[in-house]
Amino acid sequence: MDQCELQNRISEVQFVCIELNLYLDTHPDDQAARSDYYTYSRLLDELVTEYETEYGPLLGFGHSPADVGCWVCSEWPWERK
């Protein structure tokens, strides 16, 4: 996947995680949703690791240990492509 495709894939999986997280906030005992949340969280983690290994850090403050890319030089998300 190129950078843009991988970013979009991360956004898709992250969206699933956000919605499941919000659902679980009010339904913490729903086992099916917890299982889905776990599955998608692991997938998100894999995609983010793949992205960061190839294109550099997505997260600040020490949460992206990959030694590639450049936090300061990579484009900011509000910049037009």
Add this chain to the structure above:
Amino acid sequence: MWIYQKKLEFPINITNPDLKVAKALMAQYGGPDSELGAGMRYLTQRFSMPDDRIRATLNDIGTEEIAHWEMIGTMIHQTMENASLSDLEAAGLLGYYTMHGKAVYPADPNGVPFTASYIQATGDPLADIAEDMAAEGAAWISATFEAFLL
């Protein structure tokens, strides 16, 4: 604490800027029922919320609202970035430009700056939730969406 992720919740790349839309979006960026207002409301009320599930919801939707606020700000920025002075004037944004240039300032479409008096935290869970529902309702029925259709 919060960790910044260097991406938007949903990617935005506006190729056909529309300043009327930018002006309408200011309601969602700096108005009373903006994403900023929602985020501040939830993240403020959570401290005194006694119920586990509601506390978690306030924390997490408050966090998501800040990500929405970033997307609205991105849309306003990308729309205004290359606009000419005459385009800004035609869209009724000359006053905005005089005060803020092309910065993305939290004010509503009439230039009224965001203020904490738009939100409330009473310490009473039912009063706070009623306030949240009213603000969400106002955001949905707001003319922001109607203005897009003009």
